[in-house]
Amino acid sequence: MARIVMKFGGTSVGDIERIKRAAARVKTEVEAGNEVAVVVSAMSGETNRLVDLTRNTAAMHDTREYDVVVATGEQVTIGLMSMALQDIGVNARSWMGWQLPVRTTDVHGSARILGIETDELIRRFGEGQVAVVAGFQGLAANGRVTTLGRGGSDTSAVALAAALKADRCNIYTDVDGVYTTDPRIVPRARKLDRITYEEMLELASLGAKVLQTRSVELAMNHGVRVHVRSSFVEDEGTLVVDEEEIVEQQMVNGVTYAPNEAKVTLRNVPDRPGVSAGIFGPLADANINVDMIVQNVSEDGSTTDLTFTVPRENLDRAKKVLDSVRETIAWSEMTADPGVVKVSIVGVGMRSHVGVAKTMFQALAEKGINIQVITTSEIKVSVLIADEYTELAVRALHTAFGLDAD
Incomplete structure (x- = not known):
């Protein structure tokens, strides 16, 4: 029982x-x-x-x-x-x-x-x-x-x-389980028998719609074994479990994309303590989530260009907030681009495999896809690209990491 x-x-x-x-x-x-x-x-x-x-x-x-x-x-x-x-x-x-x-x-x-x-x-x-x-x-x-x-x-x-x-x-x-990517984009996507909490949490936060992020976080914190199954077909589905229950880790278990991103760049931002807090503090106060962040310092070290992403639906509000602090921060120019998408690869096997980023960047380069921003974690690499290349990038990465079904 x-x-x-x-x-x-x-x-x-x-x-x-x-x-x-x-x-x-x-x-x-x-x-x-x-x-x-x-x-x-x-x-x-x-x-x-x-x-x-x-x-x-x-x-x-x-x-x-x-x-x-x-x-x-x-x-x-x-x-x-x-x-x-x-x-x-x-x-x-x-x-x-x-x-x-x-x-x-x-x-x-x-x-x-x-x-x-x-x-x-x-x-x-x-x-x-x-x-x-x-x-x-x-x-x-x-x-x-x-x-x-x-x-x-x-x-x-x-x-x-x-x-x-x-x-x-x-x-x-x-849906009948968790797939290596969106089957509507990659018909050869494979259903996973098991996936770790950490991988599922990353996939959920990066745009996968199977499980809600907070629910995966709760399951991981309390050790609840979650079984994703279809209501309409008799199928075993996908188990979301602790990493120790999966004997051999794949280098990459999933490719996902978040289409609701917008990129903001502030140019010639003074490079001094407190400036980042002066920019991101007001955005947080306005309940605008900031995701990918890249900073490029000028040759003389006096100024920096700051690039980051916000949810596309919050772009107009973000621009108003940034305009309100322009006199205090004294950046020279703001550009915004809503035509971007974040594409990510996820896998706990990244911890024990080398060359993951190289394989990712090479696969995108071979398709002529320019990378605008890069962020990484222990089990994830995300890149920001023009949204017109979304499907091409997902397919290329899915194949490059050997995820296509036989």
């Missing part, structure tokens, strides 16, 4: 037939003698509809009331899922975030989970009952309903699995 958390995303519960199909999967696990908690998202498109209602009602709305509205999507789904399970003979009961409760911070719209009280769920497991829990929502210390931000149901599921000390957390989605 195992204790399992099964999470079904919006497409997996997008209509009544899909809810019934998901319920049948739950019944299979129950009949195998397992203790099961189910976490569900709102039905596909429902959260967007609810968000639009709040925006159309009041552009500058109270975020506490926003959470009250958008949290209702999951309330509908847990009720329908519980009904579907009961209809096929499974003892099931729905739980909203505040009923467990799922304790969170009071940052409405993007709360973080502090802890989950599971004593009652565990007691009911002993009675053979399945818990159907609303993802994405929780309860702040002030008694107000909170939501966790987009993709928060993945985080809810992993956090619940950690609190329950579950044997695994199955994430059912519209």
Whole structure:
């Protein structure tokens, strides 16, 4: 007997037939003698509809009331899922975030989970009952309903699995696992049987849409084994596990791209202490995330050119913030380019293999692709290139690192 958390995303519960199909999967696990908690998202498109209602009602709305509205999507789904399970003979009961409760911070719209009280769920497991829990929502210390931000149901599921000390957390989605790259760009992309937490965290943060970044971080911190599976086909999917569970590491396990980047360059920035803080501090205060950063110092060492990337949707705001500090910083010129993409290779095997960067740069050079910015970590190399070369670069790197399926 195992204790399992099964999470079904919006497409997996997008209509009544899909809810019934998901319920049948739950019944299979129950009949195998397992203790099961189910976490569900709102039905596909429902959260967007609810968000639009709040925006159309009041552009500058109270975020506490926003959470009250958008949290209702999951309330509908847990009720329908519980009904579907009961209809096929499974003892099931729905739980909203505040009923467990799922304790969170009071940052409405993007709360973080502090802890989950599971004593009652565990007691009911002993009675053979399945818990159907609303993802994405929780309860702040002030008694107000909170939501966790987009993709928060993945985080809810992993956090619940950690609190329950579950044997695994199955994430059912519209893909059948984690691939070496986007199969829409590279038809010969391979599905990975296993991938490490660190690799999955890098891939998720770099644009892969399979799992939400916070959920992978939680899984890694608490040692939760995550199994990414399809809701629509019977397939083994991909296990996200500790590095020690993978005997031989591939040099590179994935190629990904982040298409929502914009490049900003400040020229002739005075090269003195405090200047970088004077630039990036105001951007952080405006909640604008800065990613890749490169600095080139002039020959005499008095000035520098500073290049960095921001999310494309934040480019106009970033330019306004930078203009506001121009007199203080005294840079001479600002240029902005929204037509760029970040392409990355990821693999824990980079720690023990040499020549990874050489292979990457050579593959791009052979295709005539110019590299504008480079950043690295222990298991990742990222380059910034013109977005018109995205598909060509991904295909070239996928082949160069031997990831194409036979």
